Amino acid sequence: MSTIKLETPLTFDKIKDLKSGDQVLLSGVIYTARDAAHKRFIEALDKGEKMPFDVKNQVIYYVGPTPTKPGFAFGSGGPTTSYRMDAYTPRLIEEGLIGMIGKGKRSDTVKEALKGRAVYFAAVGGAAALIGNCVKKAEIIAYEDLQSEAVRRLEVENLPIIVVNDIHGNDLYIQGPQEYLKEKE
């Protein structure tokens, strides 16, 4: 287990050696989107339109932050449960999405889509104030009417995340508990 520093945009080279359970400090630009925004992404793609940002080699963070308090760059913003995005994710991976940050298990279809192409990270669920402080700049770039669910462009510094599903088919939610129990035997 090691802590790895990564900068976005990610590339295949940067993610290919990541392993489930690795702790990563992520810096650079990432984009936020929850289910309502994902639905609109797919609707746009289906109509042959562009997404609000070019998703190639980008990272999407599943978050709906609290309103930003005066004097802060961002509100509190921990991850939301990822399975609600499962239906939309494979399509975005097709479009070049390379990383997702959320919490909780992904469907088998998503896990299959990740193989060889993209990484699913978890941020610490509920650690929203700490994560909020890693965001240095935030701006809404699309779907402002969705409020906390609007799409934001974030500049983050040393955002602590953990590799859950690497590109090799490993899953920390399965292997983490298994390995812990094995050590206990």
Place this chain on the structure above:
Amino acid sequence: MRTINYQDVVEQVKGACIRMTCDLPHDVQAMIEKKASEEDGKLAKEMLNIIIENANIARNEQRPMCQDTGMVVCFASIGQDVHIEGGLLTDAINEGVAQGYTEGYLRKSVVNNPLDRVNTLNNTPAIIHYDIVEGDKLTLVLAAKGFGSENMSQLKMFPPAAGIEGAKEFILKVVKEAGPNPCPPLVIGVGLGGDFEMVAKLAKQAAIRNLDYVNPNEKLLALEKELEEEINKMGIGPQGFGGKTFVLKVNIEMFATHIAGLPVAVNINCHAARHIKVVL
């Protein structure tokens, strides 16, 4: 008859909403710290430490510990010698919630109904349960209930023949299925008995109960401990990455039931187990 002013209720509820979402209750933080000192999974220990650090940042900077500042649940115990002056108690509680969530920069997560899904923009209405009690005080127990954990909750109506074994099996199944989704470490609220809606309410009361409260019913106390051990033995751990702290505690509340039934409800709460009590 004692008179309580509408506006006083509004002010108290408003303050309580901001405090409970920014200031992790002492009993919860103490329990997380205790569990962190006992945790032996490396990544697991680190997760608990991040959660503690987060709670401290939230308290110091007076910002929400979690972005899901929840839907407000309020258990109101009204002394029968209390009179509320200046308006309806329900309106006062909702107005307090609206002001607290707006002025405290909390997230407004409530939509008008599950079909149209239009955000009400002030996090109301709250879910309010009323109880009439003795005395001349108004006691409000408020919780900010996030839906990452609420969505993992389940209820089942067992026949009496299922017995406590059936209930235990169900509780373990629900918790295991929840896995990493509701941000473990968790607080598990279990309701036993009553009827369909009562058992859910019991489970909610158990889920937001103080973690330093010792169940006075010895049978239930033993069952709480047994379930906590069983669950933590699964090795799922904090955040589901493996470890011994999957749950902080199991709390059980019980009520009379019908000869033909054994209702069981499991209400899951996360480590952001926000609850606060105000007495007016």
